[in-house]
Amino acid sequence: MHWAxxxxxxxxxxxxxxxxxxxxxxxxxxxxxxxxxxxxxxTSEFVVRALxxxxxxxxxxxxxxxYDRFRKVPQNVPANYKKYLGLPLCEVPDPFGCHKSYxxxxxxxxxxxxxxxxxxxxxxxxxxxxxxxxxxxxxxKAMQQRQKIVxxxxxAKAQEKTAEDIKNYYPLNVxxxxxxxxxxxxxxxxxxxxxxxxxxxxxKETADISKKNIGxxxxxxxxxxxxxxxxxxxxxAGRDHYSAGGSFDVCPKIExxxxxxxPLYFIGYEWLGITGQTHKMSGSTGxxxxxxxxLEIYEPEIIRWFFARVEPMTKFDFDLGDQILRNYSEWDxxxxxxxxxxxxxxEKEILRFSSASKTQKTQAGSISFRQLAGVSQVxxxxxxxxxxxxxxxxxxxxxxxxxxxxxxAFAWTQKYAPEEYRVNVLEKPNRAFWHKLNxxxxxxxKKLLSxxxxxxxxxxxxxxxxxxxxxxxxPGENPKAAQREFFKIIYRLLINxxxxxxxxxxxxxxxKKKITALLDFDR
Numbered sequence: 001m002h003w004a005x006x007x008x009x010x011x012x013x014x015x016x017x018x019x020x021x022x023x024x025x026x027x028x029x030x031x032x033x034x035x036x037x038x039x040x041x042x043t044s045e046f047v048v049r050a051l052x053x054x055x056x057x058x059x060x061x062x063x064x065x066x067y068d069r070f071r072k073v074p075q076n077v078p079a080n081y082k083k084y085l086g087l088p089l090c091e092v093p094d095p096f097g098c099h100k101s102y103x104x105x106x107x108x109x110x111x112x113x114x115x116x117x118x119x120x121x122x123x124x125x126x127x128x129x130x131x132x133x134x135x136x137x138x139x140x141k142a143m144q145q146r147q148k149i150v151x152x153x154x155x156a157k158a159q160e161k162t163a164e165d166i167k168n169y170y171p172l173n174v175x176x177x178x179x180x181x182x183x184x185x186x187x188x189x190x191x192x193x194x195x196x197x198x199x200x201x202x203x204k205e206t207a208d209i210s211k212k213n214i215g216x217x218x219x220x221x222x223x224x225x226x227x228x229x230x231x232x233x234x235x236x237a238g239r240d241h242y243s244a245g246g247s248f249d250v251c252p253k254i255e256x257x258x259x260x261x262x263p264l265y266f267i268g269y270e271w272l273g274i275t276g277q278t279h280k281m282s283g284s285t286g287x288x289x290x291x292x293x294x295l296e297i298y299e300p301e302i303i304r305w306f307f308a309r310v311e312p313m314t315k316f317d318f319d320l321g322d323q324i325l326r327n328y329s330e331w332d333x334x335x336x337x338x339x340x341x342x343x344x345x346x347e348k349e350i351l352r353f354s355s356a357s358k359t360q361k362t363q364a365g366s367i368s369f370r371q372l373a374g375v376s377q378v379x380x381x382x383x384x385x386x387x388x389x390x391x392x393x394x395x396x397x398x399x400x401x402x403x404x405x406x407x408x409a410f411a412w413t414q415k416y417a418p419e420e421y422r423v424n425v426l427e428k429p430n431r432a433f434w435h436k437l438n439x440x441x442x443x444x445x446k447k448l449l450s451x452x453x454x455x456x457x458x459x460x461x462x463x464x465x466x467x468x469x470x471x472x473x474x475p476g477e478n479p480k481a482a483q484r485e486f487f488k489i490i491y492r493l494l495i496n497x498x499x500x501x502x503x504x505x506x507x508x509x510x511x512k513k514k515i516t517a518l519l520d521f522d523r
Contacts, residue, residue, distance in 0.1 A: 118356030
């Protein structure tokens with residue numbers, strides 16, 4: 001059984017009375033939302049699908065914790081944003097000037113990417129929930145039971161706390177109503193609705209929390225409070241939260257003992273990353289690779305497939321280098337086996353969870369991603385020209401590949417492909433290399449130029465390219481070796497590399513004018 005189906009069965013077993021199951025996910029938009037966060041939402045979305053396949057009502061909710069404090073300036077944000085530290089993220093201006101706030105700027109990219117991945121979520125902005133005072137009764141309950149909360153928290157930390165520490169603990173982080181920052185300290189609570197605090201800016205206030213919001217609960221209290229408020233049945237957690245003494249050791253106890261709800265079912269997941277990247281991805285530091293960037297080179301179904309084929313606690317990396325060629329090849333092979341009825345039951349489940357659309361079915365590539373990478377560069381990513389080039393090679397590309405794969409192959413070659421897969425046509429003749437050639441090699445090139453006009457079709461040009469280096473060989477010389485060397489010379493003069501796209505097709509795509517300009521050294 002697929003891990004998502006196992007999780008769904010456990011949820012139904014734990015909450016058999018529920019008519020609707022809420023599966024949650026979310027993050028603090030402290031900076032660029034990287035692909036590590038994708039594992040959280042995809043894990044939850046897979047469980048939603050599994051519940052729905054079992055005939056249950058299920059919904060995915062995504063919480064933007066945009067009422068959290070701005071605690072660190074990322075590398076990709078101006079350094080002068082230190083002046084906003086301590087403000088809620090929703091009140092910090094957008095450093096790039098295109099959204100109403102810092103939070104909205106970093107939320108937007110993921111919200112645009114999720115539908116492309118076949119993920120439908122109900123977004124909840126926590127700043128809106130807190131500001132309309134939706135949680136005041138829960139905040140009051142947490143304040144009244146603060147000593148119970150602090151004992152649960154301190155027990156998990158396995159360290160001694162004094163009676164004074166327990167007495168002075170409050171689970172509410174207050175934002176000053178004058179300066180807006182969280183540089184505050186609660187000085188008194190009347191046991192009901194009145195909270196007194198003072199701020200480092202000098203402002204003091206006694207506020208009625210039933211009438212206005214003055215802050216948010218500490219996150220290890222806020223999290224279980226929202227589970228109870230939203231009636232959440234399932235939420236995954238990264239391995240740091242899932243480990244012994246982590247949040248998922250503490251928060252379910254607070255959910256049950258303080259907020260009176262039956263603790264949710266949860267599973268942990270491992271981190272993921274980018275092959276070769278040594279720094280841990282983090283939105284708050286600016287070291288991040290986003291879902292949008294990933295979608296530029298990988299089809300949505302392949303991205304989902306990466307997550308569907310392994311258990312959540314299995315670590316893996318996305319490869320941006322030549323491993324992408326193998327990934328596409330393996331995916332295509334799986335699709336073809338499925339079309340031929342040769343997939344195992346487990347593979348069928350993996351394919352079902354990999355699907356991003358119920359209306360448009362993914363297709364195996366009509367040509368390899370490797371071939372498409374070369375063609376995309378020669379055609380500059382233009383579908384019509386790419387189709388013509390592929391047709392001239394005797395192959396045929398599907399409309400699906402022209403729409404979905406061609407732009408991804410082109411983006412890969414332009415941004416991430418190793419040098420050996422890149423095609424950079426020279427702007428001017430490589431005279432330095434020409435003068436290193438011997439007389440026979442130069443004569444072979446001159447013969448090629450003189451015969452181009454009469455051999456400007458794929459078949460004739462192919463025959464010409466193979467015949468020229470064979471002519472005039474000395475006894476004992478290897479014809480195949482001579483052909484390979486001739487091709488290397490032409491590639492060096494066209495793209496300054498010894499390898500490249502299929503030479504006859506490549507030359508036809510470049511055109512006689514460009515070929516002549518780069519190979520004619522008698523001008």
